[in-house]
Amino acid sequence: MTSTAQRLAEIRGDVPPRRHNARTIAALTGNPGCARRAVLDSAGVDKPKLAERVGFPARFGQSRFAITRGNTFEAQVKADGGAELLRLVAERLGVDPGGPATWTDLGADDRSGQSDRSARSRAALAAAAPTGAGDPAALFDHPLLGLDIAGQRVHLEPDLVAARLAGRFHVVEVKSFPVIDGQADPGKVAAAAIQSAVYVLALRELLAAEGHDPELVSSDVLLVCPRDFANQPVASLVDVRKQLLVLRRQLDRMARIDDLLADVPAGFTADPAADPADLRRSLLSVPARYAPECLAACELAYFCRHATRDETATLGRPVREALGGVATVAEVLALAAGEHAGEPEQAEAAALLRAAARLRADALAGRPA
Numbered sequence: 200m201t202s203t204a205q206r207l208a209e210i211r212g213d214v215p216p217r218r219h220n221a222r223t224i225a226a227l228t229g230n231p232g233c234a235r236r237a238v239l240d241s242a243g244v245d246k247p248k249l250a251e252r253v254g255f256p257a258r259f260g261q262s263r264f265a266i267t268r269g270n271t272f273e274a275q276v277k278a279d280g281g282a283e284l285l286r287l288v289a290e291r292l293g294v295d296p297g298g299p300a301t302w303t304d305l306g307a308d309d310r311s312g313q314s315d316r317s318a319r320s321r322a323a324l325a326a327a328a329p330t331g332a333g334d335p336a337a338l339f340d341h342p343l344l345g346l347d348i349a350g351q352r353v354h355l356e357p358d359l360v361a362a363r364l365a366g367r368f369h370v371v372e373v374k375s376f377p378v379i380d381g382q383a384d385p386g387k388v389a390a391a392a393i394q395s396a397v398y399v400l401a402l403r404e405l406l407a408a409e410g411h412d413p414e415l416v417s418s419d420v421l422l423v424c425p426r427d428f429a430n431q432p433v434a435s436l437v438d439v440r441k442q443l444l445v446l447r448r449q450l451d452r453m454a455r456i457d458d459l460l461a462d463v464p465a466g467f468t469a470d471p472a473a474d475p476a477d478l479r480r481s482l483l484s485v486p487a488r489y490a491p492e493c494l495a496a497c498e499l500a501y502f503c504r505h506a507t508r509d510e511t512a513t514l515g516r517p518v519r520e521a522l523g524g525v526a527t528v529a530e531v532l533a534l535a536a537g538e539h540a541g542e543p544e545q546a547e548a549a550a551l552l553r554a555a556a557r558l559r560a561d562a563l564a565g566r567p568a
Contacts, residue, residue, distance in 0.1 A: 203457055207242040210463075212470025216243025219353045224346070225393040226496040228445045231452065234459060235487040236497060241456045243351065244469045246498035252471050253479050255502035258494075269375035273358060276373050276423055276432050281338045284359070284371070287434040288421055289336070292365045296336045306341030306356070313354050316343040324402070325409035327362040334363040344401035348453065357398040367417045368406075370398045378424045378433050386495070388422070388437065395420040396442035418443060482506075491515050522548045 207216075219240070227240060239246060250257050276284050280302040289296040305320045320342035327337045339360045346353050359371040372395050376387045399420065403413035418440045426433040452459075464484045468477070482502065489507045491514075493500035507513050511522050511531060525531055525548050533539055535552040 203460065206460055207456070210238070210242040210467060210469055211244050212468065212472055214245065214471065216351065217245045218243070219348050219351065221355050221357075221394045221397045224348060224353070224355075224397045224446070224450075225390065227449045227453070228393055228396075228442065229496045230488055230490060230493055231445065231449045233488040233493075233497075234462065235482065235485045235503070236499070237449075237453055238456075238459055238463055238467075238485055239469055239499075240348075241453050241459065242469065245471065248471050249469055249478070250498045250502060253475055253482065253502055255499070255505060257498035258501065265375065269373075272375045272425060272430060272432075273373040275430060277340060277359070281340070281359070283432065284423065285336060285338060285361075287423060287432060288361050288369065288371060289364060291421060291434040291436055292369070294365045296364065298335065300336035300338045300361075302338050302340065304340040305343065313343065317345055317354065320344065321405055321409065324360065324362070324368075324405060325411065327368075328406065328409075328411045328415060329363050329366045334366075336364050337362040344398065344405060346397070346401045346404065346450075348450065355398060355401050357395075357402075360398075360402065361421070365417075367415055368402060369417050370395050370402065370420045371423060372398075372420060373423045376424060377427060378435065379427055383422075383424060383435070391422055392420070392437045392439050393442045393446070395422075395437065396439040396446050399439060400443060400446060489513065521551070525549075525552075 223240070227236070230236060239249070247257055276287075281300065285296050285300045303323055305316065305323060320339070323339060324342060327339070339362065341356050341358065342360055344355045344357065346355060357370050358373045361369045361371055372391055374387070374391055376384055399416055399418060403416045406415055407413040419436050419438055422435045422437055423432050424435070425431065462485075464481075466481070467484060468481050470478075473481075479502075482499070483506060487499075487503045487506070489500070489503040489510075491504075493503065497503075504513060509527050509529065511518055511525055511528060514528075522531060525534065525545055531552060534545065534549040535556040537553055537556075540546075540549065
């Protein structure tokens with residue numbers, strides 16, 4: 200075991216590393232500047248258990264009902280060898296599928312281990328690389344892809360990969376959230392786009408390793424959702440190029456774990472067997488970058504929010520950026536009241552705060568602005 204691996208094992212404690220999946224990898228991109236999360240994820244720490252141990256359990260996750268509804272909708276969309284799915288995808292891409300597609304269920308043999316499924320997926324997808332305009336379409340149900348995350352090989356399972364449509368591979372994700380009057384929940388679409396970008400990156404790496412052009416995998420992914428309040432499926436194209444750039448930057452950062460560990464105190468631990476008070480002190484010794492968006496993506500968000508409750512960061516990134524250099528709420532109030540002029544780099548923020556304070560006072564007094 201290398202010194203880096205040893206250090207990560209000491210941070211994690213006497214527990215096996217927690218494996219990433221597409222959701223956890225996608226969540227990494229939500230706050231790439233957070234050193235606390237990067238270290239914990241690189242070490243494979245069980246963050247839900249850690250959050251409970253320090254007294255701030257996570258409060259998000261899919262309900263059992265939502266999971267069941269999603270599985271039912273996915274089975275409906277994929278019925279009859281994916282005939283309806285092929286029609287939807289081809290129609291959205293504006294191409295003629297040229298007859299029925301071949302259908303390969305790469306998740307059918309539950310008895311085979313992950314390494315066998317991964318090998319079968321690799322061989323099948325590499326063999327499906329487009330070679331010309333006459334290639335028949337091919338659909339691959341639940342292929343098993345792989346990605347290296349901070350030295351760990353992570354197995355990833357997209358809902359479906361469509362090959363040889365418009366001469367490229369397309370990742371297809373089936374989601375149970377509805378598209379109503381042509382619009383879906385922006386937050387859910389954004390989360391699905393980031394998760395799909397993880398699959399696009401893994402599929403590109405697979406093809407590159409097999410000697411194919413990784414750009415054969417389109418950055419346009421297809422989301423298949425129920426239309427309005429019925430179970431009639433509709434497909435939408437989502438461009439994930441931006442998400443791919445952010446994802447690559449964060450994964451490169453985690454790959455340089457030695458640089459991250461250089462700034463971590465020697466006694467830092469996330470061992471669930473440690474005393475909760477020691478764990479809280481340990482976590483606070485590594486800087487975080489809390490923002491309200493973390494509440495929907497990180498299991499430690501409630502702990503970080505509590506720890507930064509007196510800081511302007513708690514109010515969100517737009518506020519933090521508008522008040523550049525003003526770190527605490529107490530400083531904001533003092534600058535707004537004119538109790539002190541602040542540092543030179545705070546001059547612009549101080550002027551804005553004093554103007555806002557005057558407007559508030561005028562509004563409360565009933566005076567025109």
